[in-house]
Amino acid sequence: MGDHDQGHALAGQLLDHRQHLVDQLRVERRGDLVAQQHLGRHGQGAGDGHAKALGLVSVQAGKGVFVQEPTRAEVAGAFAWPFAAQVSAADTFQLRFALEGFACGLAVGVMTAEVLDILEDNVEQKRRELRAGDFEQANRLDFEFHQRILVASGNQAMCALVTSSAEIFLESQKLPFIRPERAQETWQEHRKILKALARHAAGPAQKAMLQHIRSAALRTGIAFITLGD
Incomplete structure (x- = not known):
């Protein structure tokens, strides 16, 4: 049969x-x-x-x-990464670790109440989409969350780099959702980042972002060494 x-x-x-x-x-x-x-x-x-x-x-x-x-x-039991001919998923997470952690620290100094409100709405909407099981919509909200923080940092070079490779960055943010039983962790980590931004605490905000990206990579099965290790 x-x-x-x-x-x-x-x-x-x-x-x-x-x-x-x-x-x-x-x-x-x-x-x-x-x-x-x-x-x-x-x-x-x-x-x-x-x-x-x-x-x-x-x-x-x-x-x-x-x-x-x-x-x-x-x-072979691994995830699919459609950009393997250009850059590896591991390299992409390492780049995000370097860029977005720094950007998050920069954003604290210029973060406005308006942007904080938008980020808060984003985090709450993502929670609802995850509970509803709409991972595609949750992924879009995830990408927007990171994009808004990059823009808020005011560093045009970093924004241009991410914008020019938007599909690759978006794909890397999709990967952690291959483990739906742990998808809520992404929302919890975003909430922690948001709380640090709301307190205008640069150190904790940067640390929360770095932990988030590293944890996202680990949920995908990617581990990498950092200077703090």
Whole structure:
């Protein structure tokens, strides 16, 4: 009996209906079991968004939802990183560690009440999206949170660097969501950063950002040495 007969979806297969995503999607990838359990709780909308974030499916306009072909890295049990030919995921996290920690410290000195209100709304909205299981929307809010702090820092060179490589940075912020059981940690870390910014405490704000990026990398399975180690 083939995979399809057993209810397994094959790479490249068109899924009949989106509401059948949970039943059909049995691609063996990292975090797949947790993802299936999560999709079963939150239904079709969360299912599509979460499966896309994991790289399990692709949605093609006018054609439907297709199961993605697993890459060699995924077959080996690792996550998918689409920019491997340009830069590694580990190098990207290290760059973010250097840039965003410094930017967060700079932002404290010029942080306005208006920007703090926007960041507070962002953090609260992200909490709601995570509880609803909308990881795609939570990822967008995650990216906006980091972007606003970079802009608030006033360092145009850093902003230009991130803007020119926005897709790579966005992808790195998507990776921690491959472990949905730990997704709330990203919100807790953002809240800690926000509290330090609200106190205008440069040291704690920078430290909270550095811890957040390093923890995000670790949730993805990436560990790197820093000067403080």
